[in-house]
Amino acid sequence: MPLGRGAGALAALQIFVSAKNALLVKTLIDLAGELGYRVAAEGIETAEVLEQIKAWGCAEAQGFYLARPMASSDFERWYAEAR
Numbered sequence: 001m002p003l004g005r006g007a008g009a010l011a012a013l014q015i016f017v018s019a020k021n022a023l024l025v026k027t028l029i030d031l032a033g034e035l036g037y038r039v040a041a042e043g044i045e046t047a048e049v050l051e052q053i054k055a056w057g058c059a060e061a062q063g064f065y066l067a068r069p070m071a072s073s074d075f076e077r078w079y080a081e082a083r
Contacts, residue, residue: 022052029056 041053044063
């Protein structure tokens with residue numbers, strides 16, 4: 001089975017609001033991984049959340065903590081510098 005990317009509606013779920021939310025997010029990341037999907041986390045706004053989702057196995061992340069929306073020319077420069 002080729003690797004793919006799944007989509008979900010968990011972008012607005014705040015994982016640090018409760019242990020229950022954190023367990024739900026971690027479980028979904030684990031399940032997606034077991035099914036062969038790469039998990040992308042959206043809405044990363046703090047270093048704490050980034051470190052937690054990385055520890056749980058997220059392969060990709062996006063959000064204001066990493067970069068604000070930008071023009072394509074600015075993105076090319078940002079991407080070159082971030083590598």
